[in-house]
Amino acid sequence: MRNGLLILLLLVSGACYPKTEYPEWMNDDYRDKTFPSSTYYCGYVIAEMGKDDAVEETLDRLRQSAYGKLLSQISVTIQHSASDNTKEVVGGNDAYSENVYSSSTQLSTRMTEIPGIEVKTFADVETRMAAVFAYVKKDGLAAKFQRQLIAQITRLNVRLEDAEGYLNSSNKTKARETLADARTILKSAEDTRNTMSAIDSRLTADDLMETEWRAAEMKIIELEKELNRSVKLALKCLLDDEGENTLKRTLSGELYRRECEVVDTVERAEWFVEVKAKVEPYNTVQVGGIVNYFSFATAIIKITDTNGNVAYSDELRCKGAHTKSYDNSSADALRKVAVRISEIVKNTVQK
Numbered sequence: 001m002r003n004g005l006l007i008l009l010l011l012v013s014g015a016c017y018p019k020t021e022y023p024e025w026m027n028d029d030y031r032d033k034t035f036p037s038s039t040y041y042c043g044y045v046i047a048e049m050g051k052d053d054a055v056e057e058t059l060d061r062l063r064q065s066a067y068g069k070l071l072s073q074i075s076v077t078i079q080h081s082a083s084d085n086t087k088e089v090v091g092g093n094d095a096y097s098e099n100v101y102s103s104s105t106q107l108s109t110r111m112t113e114i115p116g117i118e119v120k121t122f123a124d125v126e127t128r129m130a131a132v133f134a135y136v137k138k139d140g141l142a143a144k145f146q147r148q149l150i151a152q153i154t155r156l157n158v159r160l161e162d163a164e165g166y167l168n169s170s171n172k173t174k175a176r177e178t179l180a181d182a183r184t185i186l187k188s189a190e191d192t193r194n195t196m197s198a199i200d201s202r203l204t205a206d207d208l209m210e211t212e213w214r215a216a217e218m219k220i221i222e223l224e225k226e227l228n229r230s231v232k233l234a235l236k237c238l239l240d241d242e243g244e245n246t247l248k249r250t251l252s253g254e255l256y257r258r259e260c261e262v263v264d265t266v267e268r269a270e271w272f273v274e275v276k277a278k279v280e281p282y283n284t285v286q287v288g289g290i291v292n293y294f295s296f297a298t299a300i301i302k303i304t305d306t307n308g309n310v311a312y313s314d315e316l317r318c319k320g321a322h323t324k325s326y327d328n329s330s331a332d333a334l335r336k337v338a339v340r341i342s343e344i345v346k347n348t349v350q351k
Contacts, residue, residue, distance in 0.1 A: 025120055025133045035135050043069030046131040055123045055130070062132040063119060070117070070134050074198050114195065115144040142200045145192055146207065152189040153209055156182055156216050163223050170305075172350045175227055182220055189213055230261040231349050234269035238276045239334075247277055247297075247334050254342035260349065271311075271349045274302045275341060279333055281326040282319070295320045297333035301341055303348050312348045316340055 024030045026046065035042050043066035049058050116136050123130040159182040166175035193208045205211070233255060239245035252262045263269050277299035285292045296319055303312040318340060320333025 023120065023122055026122060026131050031133070037073070039139070040135050040137055041070050041073045041141075042133070042135040043067060043071070043073075044131070044133045045069065046129070049123070049128040049130050051128075053128075055125065058130045059121050059123055059132060062130055063121070063134070066119070066132040066134040067117075070136065071114075074114075074195060114141075115148050116141065138199070142196055142203065145196045145199070149189060149192045149196070149209055152185055152192060153212050153216065156185045156189060157212075159185060160216060160219050160223070167223060167226055170349070172227060175223070179220060179223055179227065182216075186213075186217060186220060189216075228259075230259050232261050232263045232268060232270045233345070233349070234264075234266040234272045235262050236272070236274045240278050246331070247275070247338060250335060250338040251275065251341055254338050255345060258342055258346040258350075260342075260345060270306060271345075272304045272306075273341075273345055274304075276300045277334070277337060279320075279330045281330065290323055293322050293324070293326050293329040295326055295329040295333045297330070297337045299337050299341060301344060303345060312344060314344075316344075 031044060045062045045065045047062060114136060118135055120133040159178055163175050163178040163182060166178060196203055196208060237248035237251060239247045255262055266272055277297060279295055279297040282294040282296050296317055298317045300315045302310060304310050318333050318336035320329045320336060322328035322332055
């Protein structure tokens with residue numbers, strides 16, 4: 001007898017609380033007759049609530065369990081991942097690069113996205129019994145999934161168009177957010193496709209929108225590669241009117257750390273960054289016999305795009321300190337200026 005202990009508890013509880021009426025669907029024979037496995041996918045869960053268990057929380061937990069039981073009758077579905085990488089190939093006298101496409105699969109499905117599921121719930125605070133029954137009719141389920149898949153692929157393509165537009169306008173923040181949405185929709189569409197295959201093995205690649213799904217996946221990979229590409233900058237940095245200086249070298253390193261590549265000509269660059277800086281000793285402060293040296297570094301910054309449009313223009317000032325000398329406090333001030341400028345540049349060109 002299924003759920004023997006819990007059924008016994010129901011009988012005992014019924015004796016203690018004669019007014020409790022249980023729905024017909026909690027009866028095994030009724031479910032078997034009314035919702036036969038030949039016609040329905042079903043999931044049924046019954047449990048006794050603890051003394052401190054909240055009814056809604058218990059029902060939510062049982063609902064997920066019932067979904068899982070229903071899902072296990074359909075089959076598990078597949079989690080798909082793919083990548084498009086460049087591989088260095090060396091053989092004999094030849095060395096070259098080639099693109100490598102790879103994919104892998106792993107089982108996992110979201111039951112909440114199965115269309116047409118009906119859910120019945122029961123909870124009684126006196127007997128502390130709760131139950132959930134989830135069911136969906138097999139007939140027509142594949143067609144419902146197909147309509148869901150069409151909607152998912154349509155939404156996916158819209159998000160990809162949006163992401164490409166954001167990339168073309170250099171709005172990387174919005175492009176990244178939109179591509180993340182597209183990845184989520186792509187995964188949902190793959191879940192839908194795999195569940196469709198599990199329900200009806202006769203479905204064709206056209207039914208499963210294989211071409212459209214694969215094209216969207218490769219488009220996401222392409223846009224992600226473009227999104228993660230380093231931004232090319234031309235940098236003109238003067239320190240006390242000198243072109244070759246420690247600030248330029250430090251700033252170039254900070255920009256590289258932030259995925260910005262400094263190129264040697266303006267023609268190769270996507271952005272032009274001009275910095276004119278000076279550093280001056282400020283004062284000393286003696287505390288407990290230790291002399292503290294302070295310096296200020298001031299920088300005027302201008303960032304322009306390839307069309308000469310000014311995207312940012314401002315002046316900033318950073319204070320440096322050291323206990324050894326003004327040279328050291330000046331170096332500290334310049335380091336802080338370089339870090340701050342690199343942050344400004346990144347936020348401007350990779351927004």
